[in-house]
Amino acid sequence: MASKKYKLMLVGILSLLSLGVFAQDTGVYNIYDSSVISSKGQAQQNEFMNNTYDFPAKPRNEIEIGISGGMFSVSGDVSAKIPTAGFGIHIRKALGYVFSLRGEYVYGVAKGLNWKPSFGYKNDPAWSAYNSAILQPVYYNYRSHVQDLSLQGIFTLNNVRFHKQKTGFVLYGGVGFGATIYNTKINALNGSTPYNFSSITASGYSNRKDIRKALKDMMDNSYETDAENNRKNSPTLGDNTLKPSGSLIAGIAFKLSKRINLAIEDKFTFIKDDLLDGQQWQEHSVADPVQTRDFDSYNYASVGLNFNVGKKSVEPLWWINPLDYAYSEINNPKHMKIPKPVFDDADGDGVVDQLDKEPNTPAGCPVDTHGVSRDTDGDGVPDCKDKQLVTPTECQPVDADGVGKCPDPECCKNLVPAPAACQIGDLPSVSFRGKSSIVSNDAKAMLATVASKLKDNAACSIIVTGYPAASKASQALCNKRVAAIKAYLTEKEGISADRVDTNCEVGGGDANTVDIKAK
Incomplete structure (x- = not known):
């Protein structure tokens, strides 16, 4: 049955993700829209619009409200039953483009059952109906109702984009501090009679499934007995133990539309208490019981839907790329105050000084596109001073006036004399x-x-x-x-x-x- 539930949940998640892939959200925050600026920020916005201050005012941004559901489990001294359910609600507000605050309430029910028998329960009042002195076995189990209220600092990791306008998903992580209350019960009695755990003879890791099945068939699922707790030595809230807690958060959110996103998240919470699972004793000598080494913790892996709410506001800032305005203004200036360009031409040759490679060209000399005096024949004398404008290469170098001295042509060095006139003399008649x-x-x-x-x-x-x-x-x-x-x-x-x-x-x-x- 649980397998079918998780298959349906997976299908639902994939369907929502597909909606996000095809969602057409092309809206981009308009930096010039004063309607999303609070009255407190209007003065700064006016200075920005008048080019007297470099930075626009921060816009009002929507609040995120979210609900989630998922798997809740305790990490302690008793093997956890999986899956067990939890749900949560939260409200989140951005303080900047990267950092936001989130208040969250989580409720979860965790269960556990050991497949190995235990004998070191002498100091555990919850198992007082059993006799550890004669090595009567028990199988530790629990059902814990846990409630968690925390304030969290969330850091968005990928909304600042250098090569893309915006992203369709955000990665985030965070830390939280708050309070946890819990009430743990164990299933120690069948009505008012202890269970005959000695009837279970199987042992070993390979038989763990058979052992758990036998325990499930034997036990009535009543969880009637208060587990060992610290309510006498710790603050309480009703019948619940109250403890401060800290949490670590990591998640990814997929944008389905401008107002809705789907989040997949894991929240790990640690408290200074070893009785979330109702068990704190090692398997030690019956006469010398010893407490376990580590405190318990719990984990909430969830899938949630988040909704952005607010009027005259932009979407939460963690969905906005703060570089969008800067890049668009550089590429296509609309607000930038650009001074009127000044192009000096000191030598009056028609090429501005910034591009002129010959800044002191004599007046009247024609120049090329780089502002250099033209030298058509390349003899080193500018055309404006060259008395022989086109001096053949073989006639160079030239004198100061650009006139070259050409060598005699090859054809004239070995002249063939013209044939002599006919000298045949007089001929007879x-x-x-x-x-x-x-x-x-x-x-x-x-x-x-x-x-x-x-x-x-x-x-x-x-x-x-x-x-x-x-x-x-x-x-x-x-x-x-x-x-x-x-x-x-x-x-x-x-x-x-x-x-x-x-x-x-x-x-x-x-x-x-x-x-x-x-x-």
């Missing part, structure tokens, strides 16, 4: 008879001489010119004669045709004579 265009033997001898000179003077070319009359027949004969001479020179003497030109010049000379001249 060829004569034809009548209307003949055939080259005679005498003419061939003269043409051989011409060919020899052409071969010796490769740069020379010749022009063969005839002088016909005005008639077409005479001009046609002239063309045949100059063509015959050219053909002889190219075909017989091997002279390139492009070195021999022909021409017929009407009335220029004797019609039967063809002149050969160098071009």
Whole structure:
């Protein structure tokens, strides 16, 4: 049955956590909202808004009211029965973004039952119905009703975020001081008759479950007998022993909405009393009973729902990142009083002094984006003083005016002299008879001489010119004669045709004579 209860509790917790994951809470505390500032803090807020004070006033923040339920157990000299239940209520108020005060009331019922028999109960009045002198065994047990009222200081550990606006969960820890009252009973009698614990013969750790089952079947669950207590020597409240107590707290809270969060917490409480479980005696000699070494303590592991309440207030400060305003103002200034920028330019070159790498540029000199005088050819002389604006690299270094001395080009160091003019000299004329265009033997001898000179003077070319009359027949004969001479020179003497030109010049000379001249 208990297993089913805890399964249902686990399902409920997971459901609430899933709601928290999908909760859309994008609200952020507005630092300029004066409606959440108390009347006491308005003066500071006004100074902040007027930029005469650096810090805004602390806003009113909501109070948290919470309820919880969980497992309550005592750590003492008797083995605890688990699970046993407890519940709690609290009210919490933030004093700052990290520290808060919480008042809490916890009520729990703890039970315990030893599976090992005990014989050292001689000085324990609760077991007076049994005889320790004859080693009659008893099985220590208890049921303790514990109430706890404490004031706690809680420290939030992770709401100050340097790389995120806010968080969906908070880790916290704390310490508390308060008062604990308890009333412990034991189940020593079956009605008015002692139990026959001697009938249980099983022993040993491996049989502990069987022993406890046998005890459960035997005992009536009445818890009719007052356990040993300190009520005669300690303050009391009714039938309860009253003791001061201290506690240590650790927990995590998940934000479900701006007003609701789910907390999982463990609270460990210690008191200066060894009778929370009704037992303080060691298993010692019957004639020499000795008290146990340590005081008892109790633990409350719980799951709770917390609700934020309040009007004209921001959510509890432990849910707010105090760096949110500072980072947003740095990234996107809205309130910051930024002085009007002043950009001096002492040398008047158009580049402000903060960025000027040449603060004393001469007037009229063009500069680059860094305020340095331009030097187009990189010769070290600013353009405004450079008489040779683009000096080739090979002509550098330059003089004070930026003029370089260029070396002679490579092409001019080894000049090839120009070819000499044709020096072939005078060439002979060829004569034809009548209307003949055939080259005679005498003419061939003269043409051989011409060919020899052409071969010796490769740069020379010749022009063969005839002088016909005005008639077409005479001009046609002239063309045949100059063509015959050219053909002889190219075909017989091997002279390139492009070195021999022909021409017929009407009335220029004797019609039967063809002149050969160098071009």
